[in-house]
Amino acid sequence: MLEKKPERHYSDRPLECGECKKPIAVRYTEIVGNNIVDITMCSDCPELQRRLYGTSLKDYIQSQAGVGAALECGNCGTTLEEVKRGNRLGCSECYNVFADVLLNELQAAGRLTPRITAGRKGLPAHIGRAPGETIALNPSSRLLALDEALNETIKREDYEQAAWLRDQIKALTEKSDLPSQPPETDKGEGENESKRK
Amino acid sequence: MSQNENDCYSFLTVNNPWKHNPNAIWLGSTLTLNRNLEKFNFPGKLSSEKRKQIVSLLSTELIKHSSLKNPMLYKGENLTPLQKEFLVEHFLSHHSFHQAHIGEAFILEESGEFLAEINMKDHLNLSSIDLKEDLENVLSRLVNVEMSLNKYVNYSFSPQFGYLTADPTESGTGLIVTIYLHLLGLRVTERLDEAFKKYAEEGISHSGLQGDPNEMIGDIIAFKNLYTLGVTEENILSSIRSMATKLVVEEKVARNHLKQEHDNEVSELKDRVSRAYGILMHSYQIETIEALNAMSLLKFGLDIGWVNGITHETLNYLFFACRRAYLLCHFEEKMASENLSHKRSEYIHQILKPATLLI
Numbered sequence: 001m002l003e004k005k006p007e008r009h010y011s012d013r014p015l016e017c018g019e020c021k022k023p024i025a026v027r028y029t030e031i032v033g034n035n036i037v038d039i040t041m042c043s044d045c046p047e048l049q050r051r052l053y054g055t056s057l058k059d060y061i062q063s064q065a066g067v068g069a070a071l072e073c074g075n076c077g078t079t080l081e082e083v084k085r086g087n088r089l090g091c092s093e094c095y096n097v098f099a100d101v102l103l104n105e106l107q108a109a110g111r112l113t114p115r116i117t118a119g120r121k122g123l124p125a126h127i128g129r130a131p132g133e134t135i136a137l138n139p140s141s142r143l144l145a146l147d148e149a150l151n152e153t154i155k156r157e158d159y160e161q162a163a164w165l166r167d168q169i170k171a172l173t174e175k176s177d178l179p180s181q182p183p184e185t186d187k188g189e190g191e192n193e194s195k196r197k
Numbered sequence: 198m199s200q201n202e203n204d205c206y207s208f209l210t211v212n213n214p215w216k217h218n219p220n221a222i223w224l225g226s227t228l229t230l231n232r233n234l235e236k237f238n239f240p241g242k243l244s245s246e247k248r249k250q251i252v253s254l255l256s257t258e259l260i261k262h263s264s265l266k267n268p269m270l271y272k273g274e275n276l277t278p279l280q281k282e283f284l285v286e287h288f289l290s291h292h293s294f295h296q297a298h299i300g301e302a303f304i305l306e307e308s309g310e311f312l313a314e315i316n317m318k319d320h321l322n323l324s325s326i327d328l329k330e331d332l333e334n335v336l337s338r339l340v341n342v343e344m345s346l347n348k349y350v351n352y353s354f355s356p357q358f359g360y361l362t363a364d365p366t367e368s369g370t371g372l373i374v375t376i377y378l379h380l381l382g383l384r385v386t387e388r389l390d391e392a393f394k395k396y397a398e399e400g401i402s403h404s405g406l407q408g409d410p411n412e413m414i415g416d417i418i419a420f421k422n423l424y425t426l427g428v429t430e431e432n433i434l435s436s437i438r439s440m441a442t443k444l445v446v447e448e449k450v451a452r453n454h455l456k457q458e459h460d461n462e463v464s465e466l467k468d469r470v471s472r473a474y475g476i477l478m479h480s481y482q483i484e485t486i487e488a489l490n491a492m493s494l495l496k497f498g499l500d501i502g503w504v505n506g507i508t509h510e511t512l513n514y515l516f517f518a519c520r521r522a523y524l525l526c527h528f529e530e531k532m533a534s535e536n537l538s539h540k541r542s543e544y545i546h547q548i549l550k551p552a553t554l555l556i
């Protein structure tokens with residue numbers, strides 16, 4: 001008899017922390033008497049702290065945030081606890097209310113660039129475009145990337161790939177009006193070679 | 198021009214970009230711009246009435262946007278669960294669309310490359326598929342749509358956090374770029390972990406097709422920018438492009454190496470490619486993951502000359518076409534779930550019929 005499995009689009013293993021929505025880092029199994037509790041959690045889950053060290057979520061948050069564990073957004077009611085769990089924010093005002101907490105959380109999750117982490121006090125953190133601004137993207141970025149890869153392959157003395165990359169660069173420069181040598185690239189050893197095609 | 202008795206599968210198959218994708222390694226990319234409107238709570242904390250207002254406001258403008266070709270509005274309540282799943286598969290969405298109902302909507306462009314999600318994660322998530330390694334132009338197009346909407350609505354923005362998104366890890370530029378690379382060679386030569394580590398330090402994360410970083414289904418790896426705040430749009434594109442360009446070269450090196458090493462030998466790798474061929478051509482029923490893993494080997498075999506008779510275009514399309522919603526929509530019929538894996542097998546046999554194994 002062939003087994004009949006229900007068709008599943010996705011595997012049945014959970015991909016997200018059972019408490020928040022971050023990727024799973026820990027599978028936690030607790031056996032008390034005949035009861036087995038199986039939980040999957042992310043690495044910085046407050047729930048994990050609670051299970052491991054017995055501190056309650058509130059204590060954990062208080063220890064992390066100092067006072068103000070009862071803090072919530074006056075506009076949409078999103079609580080600090082929800083923010084800590086990595087839930088979505090409720091409104092723009094949350095960013096004012098929880099500004100410091102958010103920066104801490106982003107930093108803990110490795111989502112802040114080293115630049116911001118180094119100079120945290122020197123806010124604002126945002127350096128991208130603002131509403132209404134047009135976007136100016138370097139039209140030769142593909143060329144820059146190819147050139148960078150070319151320099152690496154030449155350093156490795158992999159001439160077969162270098163030739164392939166040169167062909168790509170050639171095709172690109174012939175196709176467009178872009179300068180044949182991308183501006184301001186790393187001055188690698190292969191640069192002269194790449195100029196010569 | 199809005200509503201949608203017309204189902205999104207037939208709409209998107211008019212010009213399905215995935216049918217014409219000849220790429221061997223850099224399979225494609227997706228770019229998403231996330232935006233919220235000022236003065237409204239984010240969708241998760243917004244009443245159904247107000248969400249409907251936003252759908253009406255944004256869709257009216259998007260539908261008549263001059264740079265979108267024949268856009269169609271699909272309201273959440275009018276889409277079947279299967280159609281929602283189809284959209285997730287087609288646009289390689291990182292989240293499910295199943296909760297889309299009254300107050301949520303999608304706008305699709307006829308090209309099958311552009312999707313606007315309204316009130317899903319944020320008020321507006323603009324996404325585009327890119328198959329030509331043309332990240333800059335695709336982003337410029339999304340920004341162009343975003344800017345022209347800005348004449349009618351104001352976006353939530355703060356100088357400190359940039360564009361304010363419901364998920365704070367996407368604030369700042371609100372831009373997520375994902376690049377899909379087929380890296381079987383690097384996996385077989387065990388050099389993937391090294392690459393992951395290196396690029397994680399440069400702010401690029403990786404995962405498999407289902408979002409699990411430890412399960413590389415079909416050896417397709419999705420690389421995504423980790424930083425959205427504190428970087429410019431250009432920084433994001435250039436760092437991920439630079440990574441992808443280097444990885445494509447490394448993958449080519451690995452494939453050449455494997456070809457040289459195994460071409461004239463009795464080898465285990467040849468056995469794996471042959472078995473993959475056997476599974477795809479002769480299975481009676483097959484699950485998606487098994488099919489994708491076998492297709493990965495076949496695609497590799499095609500690239501290094503162990504397989505012929507088919508093209509990367511065919512295999513790339515099959516990567517999509519064998520998935521659940523795509524397949525069900527294709528057959529346009531209700532079928533019992535146990536029949537689906539049989540239908541999948543039949544469909545794969547039919548598509549891969551011209552393929553020949555040369556080893």
